[in-house]
Amino acid sequence: MKKIEAIVRKTKFEEVRAALHEADIDFLSWWEVKGQGTARQGLIFRGIAYDVNSVARMYISFVVRDQNVEKSIDAILESAYTGESGDGRIFVSDIGQSIRIRTKDRGDESLYNK
Amino acid sequence: MKLKHIGIALLAIVAPTLLFAQETAAAAPAPAPYIDFGNTAWMIVATALVMLMTIPGLALFYGGLVRQKNVLNILMQCFILTAAITLEWVFFGYSLSFGSSTGALAPFIGGFDWAFLNGIGINDVSPYYISQATARIPHLLFVLFQCMFAVITPALIIGAYAERIKFKGFLIFSILWSIFVYNPVAHWVWSADGWLFKMGALDFAGGTVVHINAGIAALVMTLMIGSRRNYNNHPTAPHNIPLVVIGAALLWFGWFGFNAGSGLAADGLAVSAFLATHVATATAAFTWVLLDWSRNGKPTVIGICTGAVAGLVAITPAAGFVGVLGAVVIGIVVSVVCFFMVSVVKHKFGYDDSLDAFGVHGIGGILGALLTGFLATPAIQSSYSGLFYGNPKQLLIQLIATVTTIVFSGVMTFVLFKIVDKTVGIRATQKEEIAGLDITQHNEMALTED
Numbered sequence: 001m002k003k004i005e006a007i008v009r010k011t012k013f014e015e016v017r018a019a020l021h022e023a024d025i026d027f028l029s030w031w032e033v034k035g036q037g038t039a040r041q042g043l044i045f046r047g048i049a050y051d052v053n054s055v056a057r058m059y060i061s062f063v064v065r066d067q068n069v070e071k072s073i074d075a076i077l078e079s080a081y082t083g084e085s086g087d088g089r090i091f092v093s094d095i096g097q098s099i100r101i102r103t104k105d106r107g108d109e110s111l112y113n114k
Numbered sequence: 115m116k117l118k119h120i121g122i123a124l125l126a127i128v129a130p131t132l133l134f135a136q137e138t139a140a141a142a143p144a145p146a147p148y149i150d151f152g153n154t155a156w157m158i159v160a161t162a163l164v165m166l167m168t169i170p171g172l173a174l175f176y177g178g179l180v181r182q183k184n185v186l187n188i189l190m191q192c193f194i195l196t197a198a199i200t201l202e203w204v205f206f207g208y209s210l211s212f213g214s215s216t217g218a219l220a221p222f223i224g225g226f227d228w229a230f231l232n233g234i235g236i237n238d239v240s241p242y243y244i245s246q247a248t249a250r251i252p253h254l255l256f257v258l259f260q261c262m263f264a265v266i267t268p269a270l271i272i273g274a275y276a277e278r279i280k281f282k283g284f285l286i287f288s289i290l291w292s293i294f295v296y297n298p299v300a301h302w303v304w305s306a307d308g309w310l311f312k313m314g315a316l317d318f319a320g321g322t323v324v325h326i327n328a329g330i331a332a333l334v335m336t337l338m339i340g341s342r343r344n345y346n347n348h349p350t351a352p353h354n355i356p357l358v359v360i361g362a363a364l365l366w367f368g369w370f371g372f373n374a375g376s377g378l379a380a381d382g383l384a385v386s387a388f389l390a391t392h393v394a395t396a397t398a399a400f401t402w403v404l405l406d407w408s409r410n411g412k413p414t415v416i417g418i419c420t421g422a423v424a425g426l427v428a429i430t431p432a433a434g435f436v437g438v439l440g441a442v443v444i445g446i447v448v449s450v451v452c453f454f455m456v457s458v459v460k461h462k463f464g465y466d467d468s469l470d471a472f473g474v475h476g477i478g479g480i481l482g483a484l485l486t487g488f489l490a491t492p493a494i495q496s497s498y499s500g501l502f503y504g505n506p507k508q509l510l511i512q513l514i515a516t517v518t519t520i521v522f523s524g525v526m527t528f529v530l531f532k533i534v535d536k537t538v539g540i541r542a543t544q545k546e547e548i549a550g551l552d553i554t555q556h557n558e559m560a561l562t563e564d
Contacts, residue, residue, distance in 0.1 A: 044410045045349035046420055046470065047457025052351055 001095040001108065002069050006060045007033070007088040008080040013058040019079035020062075023071045027112035028062035039086030057088060063095050065108045147239045150249035156380035157251045157259060163371025164262035168269050169196050171368050175361025175419070176273055179469050182353040183550025184277045185560045191284060195269045198285065199292050203261040204231055207292060211300040212242070212260065214307055221309035223298050231257060241306070244434070245495070246379040259375060260300075267296050267324045273471030274332035275339045275540075277350075278547050281555040283540035287530055291331060295526045299323050299519055315515035316490060316498060316508065318387065319376035321431025321482040326519045329476020332467065334527040339540060341466035343547050355415055362419035366395055369426045373433040386494055387433040390441040391426065397445025398425025405453045420474060424452040427478030432486040435498050440489035448481050480516055487512030 008016050013030070020028065034054045041055045064072055069092060076090055100110035173192035177185045199207070206229040213224030228234060231254070240256040268288040275284070300323050302310040310322075317323060342350075352358060374388035402421025403413045428448035429441060436444065456473040467473055487509030490500035499505040534540055546554040553559060 043351055044406070044412060044414050044417075045352070046414075046416060047406065047409055047453055048349055048461060049410055050348040 001063055001098055001111065002066060003061065003063045003093045003095050004069065004072050004076075005091045005093075006076050006080065007035070007057050008060065008076070009082070009086065009088065010056055010058050012080045012082070012087075013060075015079040016058075016060065016076055019075040020072065023068075023075040025062060025064065025068065025072055025075070025113050028060055030058055030060045033057050033059040037086065055086065062113065063098060063111060064113050065111060068113060145248050147243070147248050147250045149237065149239055149252050150246070150379075153246060153249055153379045153381075154251045154255060156384070157255050157375060157378060160371035160375025161255065161259045161262055163368045164259065164266070164375065165196070165368075167365055167368035167372065168262070168266045169193055171361050171364035172266065172269055172272075173361065174357045175365060175423070176276065176469050178354040178357030178359075178361060179273075179352045179416075180276050181350055181550070182560055183552055185353060185357075185552065186558055187281070187551035187555055188272060188276060190281070190556060191272050191288075192269050194285060195288055196265050198289055199265045199268065200261055202289060202292055203264050204257070205229065207264055207297055208257050208260065210293070210297040211264070212256075212305050214305075220307045221312065222301065224301050224305060224307070240378070242304075242378065244377045244379065245381055245383045249379065251378060256378065259378075263320055263324060263372075264292060264296055264300070267320075267328050268292050270325070270328035270471055270475050271332045271335060273469030273475075274336040274467050276468040277551065278339060278342050278468075278542050279551075280539055280542050280546075281551070283534050283538050286538055287534045287540065290530050290534065291527065294530065295327065295331065295523055296323070299327050299522065302518075303515065310515045310518070313511055313514065314508070315511050316435055316486050317431045317483065317515070318434035318486075319373045319430045321427070321479045321486070322515050322519050325427045325430060325475045325479025326483060326516060327479075327523045329472050329474075329479050330520050330523040331527040332471035333465075333476055334524050335531065336465050336467045336472065338528065338531045338535075341464075342468065343544060345466045347461065347464045352416065358416060358419050362422055366422055366426060369395070369430075373430060377434055383434055383495065386437075389438065390433045390436055391429050393438050394429035394432075394441040394445040394448075395422050395425035397442050398422060398428070398449040401446050401449035402453060405449065409457070420452070420456070420470070421449050424448045424474050424478045427475050428482035428485065430479070431482045432489060435486055435490035435494055435500075437491055437493055440485075440491060443489060444482065444485050447485065448478050451481055452477050480520075483512050483516045484509070 034056055036054055039055045041052050042049055043052055073090055080088055097106065098110045099106050169192050173189045177188040180188055206226055209226050209228035210224045213228045214220065215223060215225035234253050236254060238253040240250050240253045242256055243250050268291050302308040303315055303317050303323050305311060369391060370388055373391040374384045377383040377387055399418050399422040402417050406417040407413045425445045425448060428444050432440065432444060452474050455477050456470045460467060460473055486500060488501045490498050490508060491503050492499045499508065501509045531540065542551060
């Protein structure tokens with residue numbers, strides 16, 4: 001089991017979701033995050049353009065069986081890409097255990113994404 | 115405002131009748147002033163409209179511009195001023211502003227004859243009028259209408275020290291400022307005894323008394339209280355621009371009461387003031403958008419709201435003296451100059467006028483007062499004209515009224531700041547500023563989850 005986390009542009013989020021759906025990944029969590037990096041986000045207030053010192057991104061997180069890792073990565077890579085600075089990151093990490101609360105299933109069986 | 119005292123009117127009626135009855139028998143005596151229902155109905159509505167400008171109009175306009183951690187503080191400041199200044203006004207503020215005193219003080223401040231509205235009966239006719247000498251409104255309605263002006267003026271200053279002031283210091287300062295700055299200036303300009311009124315200064319609805327007065331106080335407060343923590347000479351992102359839009363729209367709406375009500379009657383002059391107000395505001399809003407577009411490549415929502423408010427401020431002294439052309443000129447000029455002030459000059463000097471109370475109200479008020487000296491046309495009120503209509507003296511009078519108000523408001527605000535700062539303290543602590551004024555001054559939060 002692996003946890004896949006990705007930070008993507010908010011403008012690309014819907015495409016990422018659709019691409020994951022195409023890859024049969026239908027169970028995931030996400031939240032809006034702020035961060036800093038090389039990308040810049042500017043605003044205007046009464047004639048003065050200024051840097052807000054943070055960028056807004058979408059943070060996606062889901063856990064998959066090992067055989068689904070590569071197709072998940074491919075789906076995100078293709079759908080989140082623009083080529084501009086600030087496209088984001090994908091992180092993959094091991095998951096020690098997973099338990100589905102209702103059925104008490106453990107391991108791969110506990111995951112929705114078959 | 116052109117104001118006259120009831121005494122003069124009564125004298126005009128009574129004296130000829132008593133002393134020269136036989137000589138004036140042929141000429142019809144001036145009719146006695148009475149309470150006109152139509153004018154009264156309009157002025158009740160106009161009074162309520164002006165109240166709407168402070169809460170919720172200005173409260174939302176300013177409240178949306180600050181960060182979320184300070185929005186309640188702004189709303190509370192506007193709300194408590196509505197309550198506190200109303201009391202100050204009926205206790206003695208009205209009497210000091212519009213009442214009479216004797217001797218050398220008479221041109222500068224009223225007395226306490228009308229303190230607690232003593233001696234003003236419910237059916238008394240207003241001693242003050244503009245265009246309708248006979249068909250007037252109740253005196254108490256005039257008191258109420260002016261009360262709303264007294265309320266909004268200290269509230270305008272909030273924009274200068276937003277996000278970094280102790281609530282107690284703010285409240286004491288604002289009440290003292292109303293007593294020692296607003297009341298005298300209102301007396302100078304609008305009272306029948308006022309020295310600027312007698313000189314012939316034109317201020318239809320409060321460009322000098324309200325906007326220059328508050329705008330200069332705002333500049334002094336900004337300089338005295340210092341910049342917000344980590345200001346670094348760039349803006350902080352407004353937390354809720356839709357609130358700013360609702361606030362600006364309510365200001366525009368309420369301003370019809372402010373300006374079209376300042377003729378104290380439902381007549382042609384009121385409609386003319388309404389028209390000038392609407393046209394100048396539309397012009398200024400549109401002009402600001404064009405400036406925004408050309409400078410930063412995008413027309414901004416805060417830009418159009420700011421332009422509208424600048425237009426409203428600038429047309430205020432001129433509303434009852436200029437026609438449509440004058441209103442358009444005022445709208446364009448105020449937008450260009452205020453845009454330059456808030457986007458270039460403020461940035462260059464680095465003072466933290468958080469919500470541009472000086473940049474919009476101070477500068478807009480000064481421009482409005484001076485432009486009235488250029489653009490006042492006898493086509494609106496036959497006895498008043500400006501430089502462009504052959505009366506250069508009017509511009510000089512406007513200049514004197516403007517400069518005096520700037521100096522008086524500036525010096526008095528400085529003194530009152532020092533007094534309040536040394537006694538109860540004004541500047542919020544660094545910890546309070548970081549945590550936000552909502553939680554530290556009021557123990558409340560605007561938005562909570564669950």
